[in-house]
Amino acid sequence: MKLGLVVDLDVCVGCHACAVSCKQWNTSGMSGALTDYNPYGEDPSGVWFNRVRSYEVGDYPQNKTINFPMSCMHCEQADCVDVCPTGASYKRVEDGIVLIDQDKCMGCNYCSWACPYGARELDRSTGTMKKCTLCLDRIYDERLEEVDRQPSCVITCPAHARHFGDFDDPDSNVSQLVRERGGYQLMPELGYSPTNRYLPPRVTRLIPTEDVSKKSLISSVKEWVNKMVER
Amino acid sequence: MSNKAIVYSEVQQSGWGYYGVLMAGMALVGLGLIAFFYLEHTGHYVTGMNNQIVWGLPHVFAIFLIVAASGILNIGSIGTVFNNKAYQPLGRLSGLLAISCLIGGLMVLVLDLGRPDRLIIAMTHYNFKSIFAWNIILYNGFLALVGLYVWAMMDHKIQYLYKPVGFAAFFWRLVLTAGTGSIFGFLVAREAYDSAIFAPLFILISFALGLALFILISYVLFTGAQRVLSKDLLKRKRYLLALFMGAVLFFEAIFHITALYAAEHSHFEQFILSGASGYSLWFWLGHIVLGSIVPLCLLLLPWWREQVSSLLGAAALVVMGSFIQLYVIIIGGQAYPLTLFPNATVESSFFDGVIHTYTPTVWELMLGVGGVGVTLVMIMIGVKVLRFLPVSLATAASGDIE
Numbered sequence: 104m105k106l107g108l109v110v111d112l113d114v115c116v117g118c119h120a121c122a123v124s125c126k127q128w129n130t131s132g133m134s135g136a137l138t139d140y141n142p143y144g145e146d147p148s149g150v151w152f153n154r155v156r157s158y159e160v161g162d163y164p165q166n167k168t169i170n171f172p173m174s175c176m177h178c179e180q181a182d183c184v185d186v187c188p189t190g191a192s193y194k195r196v197e198d199g200i201v202l203i204d205q206d207k208c209m210g211c212n213y214c215s216w217a218c219p220y221g222a223r224e225l226d227r228s229t230g231t232m233k234k235c236t237l238c239l240d241r242i243y244d245e246r247l248e249e250v251d252r253q254p255s256c257v258i259t260c261p262a263h264a265r266h267f268g269d270f271d272d273p274d275s276n277v278s279q280l281v282r283e284r285g286g287y288q289l290m291p292e293l294g295y296s297p298t299n300r301y302l303p304p305r306v307t308r309l310i311p312t313e314d315v316s317k318k319s320l321i322s323s324v325k326e327w328v329n330k331m332v333e334r
Numbered sequence: 335m336s337n338k339a340i341v342y343s344e345v346q347q348s349g350w351g352y353y354g355v356l357m358a359g360m361a362l363v364g365l366g367l368i369a370f371f372y373l374e375h376t377g378h379y380v381t382g383m384n385n386q387i388v389w390g391l392p393h394v395f396a397i398f399l400i401v402a403a404s405g406i407l408n409i410g411s412i413g414t415v416f417n418n419k420a421y422q423p424l425g426r427l428s429g430l431l432a433i434s435c436l437i438g439g440l441m442v443l444v445l446d447l448g449r450p451d452r453l454i455i456a457m458t459h460y461n462f463k464s465i466f467a468w469n470i471i472l473y474n475g476f477l478a479l480v481g482l483y484v485w486a487m488m489d490h491k492i493q494y495l496y497k498p499v500g501f502a503a504f505f506w507r508l509v510l511t512a513g514t515g516s517i518f519g520f521l522v523a524r525e526a527y528d529s530a531i532f533a534p535l536f537i538l539i540s541f542a543l544g545l546a547l548f549i550l551i552s553y554v555l556f557t558g559a560q561r562v563l564s565k566d567l568l569k570r571k572r573y574l575l576a577l578f579m580g581a582v583l584f585f586e587a588i589f590h591i592t593a594l595y596a597a598e599h600s601h602f603e604q605f606i607l608s609g610a611s612g613y614s615l616w617f618w619l620g621h622i623v624l625g626s627i628v629p630l631c632l633l634l635l636p637w638w639r640e641q642v643s644s645l646l647g648a649a650a651l652v653v654m655g656s657f658i659q660l661y662v663i664i665i666g667g668q669a670y671p672l673t674l675f676p677n678a679t680v681e682s683s684f685f686d687g688v689i690h691t692y693t694p695t696v697w698e699l700m701l702g703v704g705g706v707g708v709t710l711v712m713i714m715i716g717v718k719v720l721r722f723l724p725v726s727l728a729t730a731a732s733g734d735i736e
Contacts, residue, residue, distance in 0.1 A: 138377075140377075140379040141379075148379075148384070156674065156675075156680060156686050157680070158675045158678040158679060158680045158687075159678060159679045160678060169678075171674075171675070173674075182522065182523065185461075185463045185464065186463075186464050186465070186466060186520070187461055187464055187466075188456060188460070188461055188464045188466035188467035188469075188470060189452075189455050189456055189459045189460075189461065189467070190459050190460070190461040191455075207452075207455055207459060208448075208449070208452075209447050209448065209449045209450075209452040209453070209455055209456055210447050210448015210449045210452075211447055211448070211466065212388040212389060212448070213464075213466050213517075215385070215388050216388060216389070216521050216523070216524065216668075217521060217522075217523055218523060219522070219523035219672065219674075220672075220674070221385070221672050221674070224385050225378065225385070225388065225448055226448075227377045227378035227379035227448075228377045228379070229448075230377070230378065230447070230448030230449040231448055231449060232448075289674070290674075293522060293523070
């Protein structure tokens with residue numbers, strides 16, 4: 104089994120609901136708390152498993168803002184696992200989820216140097232590294248309805264931009280989406296083979312911003328009269 | 335061992351000079367401990383480090399001392415491995431300084447961990463794919479080997495171990511510094527690193543930094559203890575220091591030129607070299623001009639090269655320049671943002687696509703100087719209670735310093 108996420112960049116509106124929902128669920132979950140620093144001050148910050156990046160493609164007026172939610176990619180060749188001196192970072196054989204053993208992590212930060220996606224953060228309160236667990240304590244919880252056994256970010260997304268499933272199963276929803284929409288990995292050239300995939304934005308026609316509809320006879324006459332008067 | 339004729343003795347001075355330095359060292363240790371307990375109590379968010387700059391000023395101090403430890407042992411190795419008799423009387427002191435620097439550096443590194451109480455896990459659980467884990471083994475092995483090396487120099491009963499352990503310590507220190515450099519060289523994800531040249535570059539930094547520190551510390555110890563230094567030896571060290579500095583500059587130039595040539599690294603190189611950041615000023619003024627070119631002038635130009643003060647001045651500048659060099663490598667490399675979306679303008683509420691800022695706090699500085707304090711205290715106590723210092727290095731051939 105190879106569990107992971109597919110994010111549809113075509114419909115992600117960058118509302119950050121996934122990030123907030125992730126924080127809410129996981130702060131009381133197996134990796135919690137996700138500490139906030141100076142939460143009511145001028146410069147609040149804190150630990151987040153999921154952050155929404157944005158970037159521009161194209162030049163005006165053909166430009167478009169792409170919202171790009173990023174969390175741990177659960178790489179098949181995860182460098183964060185390779186560099187961890189104590190073996191606190193590990194990849195589960197049974198489902199491919201990359202996790203951190205909170206009892207073995209000594210907070211050396213070397214994994215956050217090694218991760219090319221910026222997915223690992225030191226919780227400066229607990230002194231250990233934190234990252235996306237793919238809501239492990241939710242997806243295997245048999246007390247929940249099957250439809251709810253998905254990561255919190257997937258359930259929350261109002262635009263249905265996020266999908267969760269098994270990439271080893273060719274008939275799973277995520278495999279089908281990747282196949283049909285050309286789902287791609289972020290920075291595959293590094294060779295870490297991230298599990299999470301992104302569906303590229305569809306090519307859209309430019310929406311004209313000026314009124315180009317055909318003018319009526321009356322408005323044409325009015326325009327001609329106004330021009331004559333201005334002379 | 336050929337230094338049988340050399341007489342060693344403990345430092346006899348007990349005046350304000352000796353105890354003043356010892357107390358200063360203890361005061362620095364105290365500052366380090368205060369900072370450590372404060373960080374433990376409040377959490378690391380009171381430091382200037384953040385999600386982008388994850389290793390800060392304490393790590394610069396730690397790596398500075400670790401690299402220095404490896405380089406300082408060179409003085410002993412020149413005598414043992416290369417059989418240079420003039421250096422052999424300094425072998426014991428070289429070993430003491432190497433152990434002291436390494437323990438000082440490791441103290442800072444460990445106390446700045448998110449969970450320093452889990453050091454035992456680092457000692458008992460090894461991921462052998464991790465260069466960091468290998469470094470833990472290398473540091474422990476270095477302490478054991480150099481301890482045995484010093485013992486073999488001081489105890490006639492195990493004198494037969496002097497040569498083999500000296501050779502082993504020399505090769506171990508080369509591997510150790512290559513390992514320290516590889517902590518950065520193996521970072522594929524960062525534009526600033528991902529280069530095999532970090533291993534030899536760090537070895538050469540250790541040669542220059544270690545020798546410069548040894549010159550300064552041994553001069554202070556010898557003059558403070560009113561013992562005689564060999565002018566001939568100082569002259570040799572002068573040319574050796576110039577040679578090491580030239581080698582550092584050569585490797586540094588190769589590193590930057592290669593990186594400039596590769597398109598994927600060229601933006602970072604422009605960031606460091608072109609004056610677009612404060613790190614450029616540190617690099618050019620601190621490391622290249624004050625830390626390399628001025629000392630080379632002091633060491634080689636005929637107006638200054640014969641003066642002891644020039645050698646000491648050059649050594650002090652090399653120490654400062656090496657610290658700045660490590661600061662630029664460690665902090666400057668992190669300040670440059672990850673390239674997540676090439677050729678796109680990136681925005682976010684958490685500093686994507688922008689140069690990250692880092693302002694060290696006083697707590698980080700206190701923790702860093704705490705490591706220097708540990709080194710200082712160990713050296714001062716070491717020379718007081720054991721026979722590390724030769725009574726005299728005077729040679730008949732040269733007019734020696736009294």
